[in-house]
Amino acid sequence: MWLTNKFIEEYAEKEAIVFDGKVYTYQNLYDRIKHYQKIIDQEITEGQVVAITSDYSFESIALFFALVHKKTIIVPIASTVQEEIKDRIEESKTDVVLSFDKEQLIFKKRDPSEKHEIINKLSTSKHTGLILFSSGSTGRPKAMVHNLDNLINSYQGRKNKRLVFLIFLMFDHIGGLNTLFNCLAMGVKIVIPTDRTIEAVCKLIEDHKVNILPASPTFLNLILIGEGHVRYDLSSLRLITYGTEPMPESLLLRLKESFGRVKFLQTFGTSETGITKTQSKNSTSTFIKIGDENSEYKIVDGELWLRSKTQILGYLNASMERFTTDGWFKTGDLVEVAEEGYLRIIGRNKEIINVGGEKVLPSEIESILLTHPDIIDCLVYGQANAITGQAVTADIVPKSTNEVRQLKRNIKKFCKERLDRYKVPAKINIVTKTNFSSRFKKKRIQDT
Secondary structure, three states: OHHHHHHHHOOOOOEEEEEOOEEEEHHHHHHHHHHHHHHHHOOOOOOOEEEEEOOOOHHHHHHHHHHHHOOOEEEEEOOOOHHHHHHHHHHOOOOEEEEEEOOEEEEEEOOOOOOOHHHHHHHHOOOOEEEEEOOOOOOOOOEEEEEHHHHHHOOOOOOOOOOEEEOOOOOOOHHHHHHHHHHHHHOOEEEEOOOOOHHHHHHHHHHHOOOEEEEOHHHHHHHHHOOHHHHOOOOOOOEEEEOOOOOOHHHHHHHHHHHOOOEEEEOEEEOOOEEEOEEEOOOOOOOEEEOOOOEEEEEEOOEEEEEEOOOOOEEOOOOOOOEOOOOOEEEEEEEEEOHHHOEEEEEEHHHOEEEOOEEEOHHHHHHHHOOOOOEEEEEEEEEEEOOOEEEEEEEEEEOOOOOHHHHHHHHHHHHHOOOOHHHOOOEEEEOOOOOEOOOOOEOOOOOO
16 A cells, blocks of 8 residues: 555655653554554455554554555544444444454454445445535434545555644544544654643643644634633644634634734534635635635535545445535535635525525624624524524623623623624523534534
8 A cells, every 4th residue: 555655665654643641753653563464364354344442543543554454444433432432433334343452453243234335345346435414403414425445545646754743533533534644645744632722732832842733613612712822832823713603703813912923724524525625815814715626616606515536436425416416515604705716614404594584604703702892702593483583692601791781782782783684583591502513513402
């Protein structure tokens, strides 16, 4: 395989992975892959569906590539919720479950079950597969099948770089895997957090002079709230990439002011189509330009549609209704178009708040609220209303909880001066933190 051959032929002495206080070279990684190949050769056959119940670690990465060499269909599961792990194993019809007890690899074989035709085609064509799951925020998580060979091969040709990346997104997330494949193809040093607290991540950036941090807007705002950029030396950072959810423009301005010379780049991708190359207009703009030889896009009724060479082969447990007959994927992302081919993600169509027939985008309200001097975080969503159908609701994290009634009045007045009346929050809740997932993505509850 071209990628793992590079580990030994070009990068052998370079530092590859920092995990749990240990530093491993590309030679160490290559040797560990070979170690796992010998083990799985005795236990696993080509074309089997194999789950890895682990987040990122030196061991899980080595095991992942050993399974790639074996031409299996891999199901990474980073969740620690047992019910969720069980469901994903069942939905994917996993043959073998692999887990770690410290560095000891544990095998759990399951009774063989009839496979989906997509899996059978992958197996008979001797291609490696990858099964990822959607977040399931609006129902049953979808099991998506990728041709993993295609995904990995899309990183071929990357040049050797001397950079230090921190992997933030998880092992079972398309963005996390994008970071992993991209880093390994370039032979860079990868720093892996053992937990994703502000303190742990900022300490790793300081200790290992991390150059590039991929994260979500929610996590980046938490760094500002917790003053991680003040309490730790983050001066090694050159680039912060952000994605997975819309970035409020006012938050981006706060971040740029706080991080100084650091460049900010918005990334974009979906689990269905893979990560698409983007170019931000500048570090203080939320407008991006999509330019990728592996994908194309168009905008239909304000919604972004994508078609890529790395998109999924199909779902194991859902229809392909979001794909057109000619292969376009309806992302559900609403966009605003500007000149020179730039566009801005302004929200999700499923998150639109309908106030008496008027459409309200939560991200627009949040961006305004975050310019208020007494607000450090907020979350906007719709709640059922007998008269208007839905009403705008805002959860507010204030700098201080003194004079809550006066603060609510000030926020209402502030919004009325800057927003159309129907966009002004009808209800304001003062909270200690907003509702976000374990993957640091805002969770909006839409009551209708």
